[in-house]
Amino acid sequence: MSTPVxxxxxxxRAARTAAVDALLARRPGSVAVHHDLAEVTRGRVRRIVRDGGRVLETxxxxxxxxxxxxxxxxxxxxxxxxxAPGASLLIVDLWDAVEPRSVAEAIGGAEVREVLRLTAVLTALDAGDLPGDLTRGERLRELGRPAAASDRRYLAEVLSRQVEYATGLVLHGGDEDDHELSLRVLTHLAPLTPVHGVAGLPTVTGPALRPAELAERVDPATARLPADATTEEIVTTVWRSRRPLHPGRLFEAVDELVTASVRSRGRFWLATRPGQLLAWDAVAGIVSVEDAGPWLAALPKAAWDLVSPARRAAAALDWDPEHGDRVQHLVFTGPDLDVExxxxxxxxxxxxxxxxxxHDDPFAPILDLKQIA
Structure with a gap:
């Protein structure tokens, strides 16, 4: 019998610790494992194992x-x-800047599947800090919180991915106004993900999650993107088109597009790259454009069986007689957006x-360099 994880x-950190403590208190026999990465840049990690009442080992x-x-x-x-044999539940208390996807995929891998059963991915958030942190442009290493010596990620980038990958969100701290504002923000960023308080955490001992299905919820080709919404001052708007984008004009517009919103993401295609599904990912003024593989329409039909059912379903929903699944689908969220x-x-x-x-493609130095690398 596998042990739930x-x-x-x-x-x-305070919100995460409160969530871990609540899980330990609720289920006797549960154990939490935490790796402190404060000195990871020196090749040193501190492992701490504890239950609801004491530290078991360091x-x-x-x-x-x-x-x-x-x-x-x-x-x-x-x-x-x-x-696993002696625990009723294993809780992995991830270090601040660790994104859960790689850990989830490791735990859900075939080599430990008979022993460990990944059952939930929770992201704990401080209601007082969440709205402001999503707008911060500092790198993690500038704040003394990197997860590796070579970590060049931004705080807002990591926070948005932690929010969007999770199967459940835990909101803690702040006052009543902070809580209400954070709930509105999460309604826009992760509208399909349940939000809990520390006192009302979900059941986490159910069936195993499939990491491939978790990935499909956020990967560009299959992502469950938010819909148009307005909640007081926060606006989410969806832009779609079947026509290709001119690379030069889009490149000139990038700065304004990125600064107009707090968070934007989606998939798009350039007239100069009709076979490539391109991913747009921007938060707090930082934008990433990446090649996310071919559009289904660019593949021979014999290869369609090699892609996941979710990928084929997403393509079918977007299918057009002329362009296939090629589509501009970008979503922007921010306060008081000028949608028009x-x-x-x-x-x-x-x-x-x-x-x-x-013939000029200003995106070539970005996209072609990543392909070569």
Whole structure:
């Protein structure tokens, strides 16, 4: 019989600790494992194992390469397997800046599936800090919170991914106004994810989650993107089009598009790259554009059986007789968005009938460099 495992992620340490403590108190025989990465840049990690009343063990773990994946592979998984026979529930208390996806995929992997059963991925959030932290442009290493020596991620980038990947969100701290504002923010960023208080945590000992299905909820080709919504001052708007984008005009518009909202994401296609599904991901003024693989319409039909059912279903919903599943689908969220201006700007970037996109592609240094790497 496999032992249930719940991941508790979150940049907000006090909120995360409160959620872990509540889980330990609610289920006798549960054990929490935490890896303190404060000195990971020196190749040192501190492992702490505790139950609801005391610390069971502490140990310094030295890694050949100071990184999260090394910690998971070399220490976390073996420790969970060792603890599993004597625990009713295993709680992985993730370090502040760790994104849960890689850990979930490791725990849900075939090598430990008979022993460990991933049942929930929770992200704990401080209601007083959440709205402001989503607008912060600092890198984690500038704040002394990196998860590896080479960590170049931004705080807002990590926080948004922790929110959007989770199967449940835990809101803690702040006052009543903070709580209400944070709930409105989460309604826009993760509208389908349940939000709980520490006193009302969900059941976390159910059937196993499939990491592939968790990934499909956030991957560009299959992501469950938010819909149009307005909640007091917060606005989410969806922009869609079937026409290709002119790379030069879109590139010139990027700065305004990114600064117009707090969070934006989605998929798009350029006239110069009709075969590539491109992913747009921006938060707190930082934007990433990446090649997310081919559009289904760009693949031979013999290859369609090789992609997931969710990918085929998403393509079918977007299918057009002329363009196949190629679509512009971008979602922007922020306070008091000028929706008309945003849509007009994006519309102006579309290729006009009979227009040639030319040969210059300002996105080439970004996209082609990543392909080579």
């Amino acid at each position: 719940v991941l508790v992620a979150g940049l907000h 140990a310094d773990v030295r890694l050949a390469h100071g990184c999260v994946s090394c910690t998971v592979r070399e220490d976390l998984l073996p420790r969970l397997v060792l603890l 201006r945003l849509h007009d700007l994006l519309d102006s970037c579309l290729l006009a009938d009979g227009e040639s996109p030319g």
